[in-house]
Amino acid sequence: MTDKDPDADKPGEKDALILGAGIVGICCALALQDQGFKVRLIDRDAPASGASSGNAGVISPWSCVPQSVPGVWRNIPKWVFDPEGPLSLRWAYLPRVLPWVAKFLAAGQAHRLPAIADGMAALNHPSLDLYKSLLKGTGGEHLVHDGYYIHLYRHAKDANLSDLSWRMRLERGAELERVTGDELREIEPAVAPEYGAAVVIKNQGRASDPGAIGRVLAGEVEKRGGVFLRSEVHGLRPNGHGGAIADTGLGELTASKIVVAAGAWSARLLATLGLKVPLEAERGYHMICTDPGVKLNNILSESDRKFAISPMDMGIRFAGTAEFAGLDAPPNYARAEILKRQAKRVLPGIDTEATEVWMGQRPSTPDSLPCLGPLPGLPHVIAAFGHAHLGLTGAPMTGRVVAGVAAGAPSNIDMTPYRIERFL
Ligand SMILES: Cc1cc2nc3c(=O)[nH]c(=O)nc-3n(C[C@H](O)[C@H](O)[C@H](O)COP(=O)(O)OP(=O)(O)OC[C@H]3O[C@@H](n4cnc5c(N)ncnc54)[C@H](O)[C@@H]3O)c2cc1C
DSSP: OBSSOTTOSOOOTTEEEEEOOSHHHHHHHHHHHHTTOEEEEEESSOTTOSHHHHSOOEEOTTOOOOSOOTTHHHHHHHHHHSTTSSEEEOGGGHHHHHHHHHHHHHHTSGGGHHHHHHHHHHHHTTHHHHHHHHHTTTTOGGGEEEEEEEEEESSGGGOOTTSHHHHHHHHTTOOEEEEEHHHHHHHOTTSOTTOOEEEEEEEEEEESOHHHHHHHHHHHHHHTTOEEEEOOEEEEEEOSSSOEEEEETTEEEEOSEEEEOOGGGHHHHHHTTTOOOOOEEEEEEEEEESSOSSOOSSEEEETTTTEEEEEETTEEEEEEEEEESOSSSOOOTHHHHHHHHHHHHHSTTOOOSSEEEEEEEEEEOTTSOOEEEEETTEEEEEEEEOBGGGHHHHHHHHHHHHHHHHHTOOOSSOOGGGOGGGGO
């Protein structure tokens, strides 16, 4: 990564400037290079160092269930007032987040679900195959694993494949199996006997070091001539020809196509163009047991507390919680400490002496779908943000979609669900 622009900003016919070098920006860069674009990425941090490094590593081809579903509002008070619950709200932030919450609840109406689920499925379904193909020949093939995604239930009666969220997956081709507690412990002997049943999602993927995947793929971008610039992007302004000029710490930068892939900060950049997008920083935490003393074979999800437990190269990672406090609030690592207590309840034999904690910001839209495609009135500025809980999963297909838009060769998926106009 460099703090100087070696190209001194000489945009060619087919060049792209990508704002943000998280996993989404990196996958966009690779796909744009496939379409013959010369790419530059600009980020104030190293590639894939934010949400794209600390996530739970679930590569989830069958994820098609949005965060907001009918009746979700019934759980919100229970979650918010439980200090160990999955949802946390800084009360001073409540007035700011309320309009987003209203849109979130509206998105969960039954009649909206099928289109949202199909939009999620189209991005997420190819994820595992696409990662394997992106990593092939890079030396990073070992970072992606086949496996199960196992949802744990304390009470056997709650593991019910006729529930809406399982039906939605089944309708879209997922292979699911309900297993008893004993069968669960044959697959994962470390899980506590209190868990009475589980739902196993088959044909899943997992990343054993999501940050390393980003770094390996960033290396591929560079090998193909891509350039990573290290600087802040202050804002965007129209260039008068349907594109934009980025005002950055390295001066003004432009390109024939600009891709906004700045994760949770993307709405701030769009605000400088006068566009108001409902994008919240849905802050999540992780806690890694670096010397766990127990073994896991697959990623687990605790269904009540809604956190994931992932075997990774650096230990076992417990990742979850949704905290609404705004982009700039300091982390509250008490949220990560809660994960430490809960870790013992799921894996009683785990050693929680040596741990590391982390906070990252999910870029969350109210309807769990990202904004992809050209900005209104600015056909050469392309949105690629808002992947919420599923940005690691959705990034490779997002890259293809964005590169298709940039090249004027749209992919064969229906872009309607991702249009930014749905919020404007
Ligand atoms: C706890 C947790 C667990 C998760 N688990 C999973 C999971 O298991 N599976 C899954 O698919 N997803 C998961 N996610 C979601 C996933 O991590 C995110 O959706 C994804 O990383 C978003 O990628 P991104 O590239 O859009 O954003 P980011 O990774 O946030 O990258 C955006 C980049 O833009 C840069 N940037 C922003 N504004 C500016 C600016 N003005 N100037 C310069 N640079 C700027 C930032 O520095 C950053 O590097 C999880 C997230 C969290 C927090």
